Amino acid sequence: MDILVQPLNRVIRAEPGVNLLDALRAAQVPMSYSCLSGRCGICRCRVLSGEVLDGGREQQRPLDGVDGAVLACQTYVAEPCTIEVPAPGEAVVHRARVAKATVVAIEPLAADIRRLLLKVAKPIEFSPGQYVQLGFTPTHVRPYSMANLPGEQLLEFHVQLMPQGRVSSYIAGQLKVGDKVKVSGPLGAAYLRQQHTGPMLCVAGGTGLASVLSVVRGAVAVGMRNPIHLYFGLRSPRELYGLAWLDHLRSVNPALQVHVVVASGADSATQRRGLVTQAIEQDHASLRGWQAYLCGSPPMVETTTLLALGKGLEVAHLHAEAFYMQGD
Known part of the structure; x- marks a missing residue:
């Protein structure tokens, strides 16, 4: 079965029922991926023609399903099809991992906004614009976007304090400098495309x-x-x-x-x-x-x-x- 990959204009062979990301990786097509579970959204591509089985509907994200958009890791090829992948030069592979971090500072930014700084023992690889899951306790877990740049030991997050918010109330009232936090990621497909030269x-x-x-x-x-x-x-x-x-x-x-x-x-x-x-x-x-x-x-x-x-x-x-x- 043939899969035509655009804009590379390249045909790759695959068996019916194969996972699309597996097929692309096996053919060495440059493709972004991270969590392999449909959570991060990085492996998004578009189905231009042909039938596929989209197994990622339970984890709907803003662009999933728009104009044929699917997550390659959750998509299975049912017949010959044409797939549009992102520009090869913009592919990123930051394998999601779990790291331990220590709270360095909790600072006010506005009336109901706090700046949270975490120090990780080893910098987490990510692209600007991505996010991670922060686990303060087993029951206080939430995604937050990094505001800092990759390669820095301090991770910077901005926390909106919500009325009766379970996680934000914990950060505002119970979290202390020196506490340990579990950091899982990176996740997210809204990362900087460095090759773009337009507005x-x-x-x-x-x-x-x-x-x-x-x-x-x-x-x-x-x-x-x-x-x-x-x-x-x-x-x-x-x-x-x-x-x-x-x-x-x-x-x-x-x-x-x-x-x-x-x-x-x-x-x-x-x-x-x-x-x-x-x-x-x-x-x-x-x-x-x-x-x-x-x-x-x-x-x-x-x-x-x-x-x-x-x-x-x-x-x-x-x-x-x-x-x-x-x-x-």
């Missing part, structure tokens, strides 16, 4: 700024000079933080434009009032040729995804992580 759209909702900061910091660190439009969406000014970091990034990359968008109570001199989707709609007639990185609540990610696709952004160039806040 970048970075959209953060609340503490989704952590992931976006990592992406922008990563772009600056490797010398990318792409125009970057960063939209930071907040419900109210009390959630605002990180302006000093953003100002620094603007000073080293003049192509970075920062838009702080506040739903209510915005400072008209420095902030825009409304939703990030409204601001993007006003600013950009087309997003064709852009790369987009979205991180925040599911409603924000979903509405921004629809807007971006409607403005010509290709599905393959849209990288999103949606984190559910209820019960945190």
Whole structure:
């Protein structure tokens, strides 16, 4: 049975019922993967034609099923088909692992936001924009995005304190400097694509700024000079933080434009009032040729995804992580 792999225009042979990722790896097709269980979302590709059995529906992510998108590790080939894989040069393989870390600091960033710094004995390999699972106790486990760059011993996370939130309340009230934390990962497909030379759209909702900061910091660190439009969406000014970091990034990359968008109570001199989707709609007639990185609540990610696709952004160039806040 033949599988045509695009954009490589290469045909590989596989037996019916074979796992798609196994077939791609056996044929030495460059392909990103990590957890091999459908959790990380890194091995996403598109089915252009033919029938496949998609076993990843139980772990639905923002882009799964959009325009034929599937997770290769959870997909089984039923007949000859055509598969579109990401650009070979952007493939990353950071095998997920478990590491022990120590709490170094818990610092206030805003009224209900804390900065959590963890020191790992050995740096965790990841790409800017990815996240890990943090296990504080066996019953207090949640995903958080790194705000720092790969290779650093201190991992930086931004924690939104939720009313009656189980994990965030534990971090705010019981976690102490010196406590041990289990770090599992990396996970996530919304990582920086370094080969892209066109404009970048970075959209953060609340503490989704952590992931976006990592992406922008990563772009600056490797010398990318792409125009970057960063939209930071907040419900109210009390959630605002990180302006000093953003100002620094603007000073080293003049192509970075920062838009702080506040739903209510915005400072008209420095902030825009409304939703990030409204601001993007006003600013950009087309997003064709852009790369987009979205991180925040599911409603924000979903509405921004629809807007971006409607403005010509290709599905393959849209990288999103949606984190559910209820019960945190």
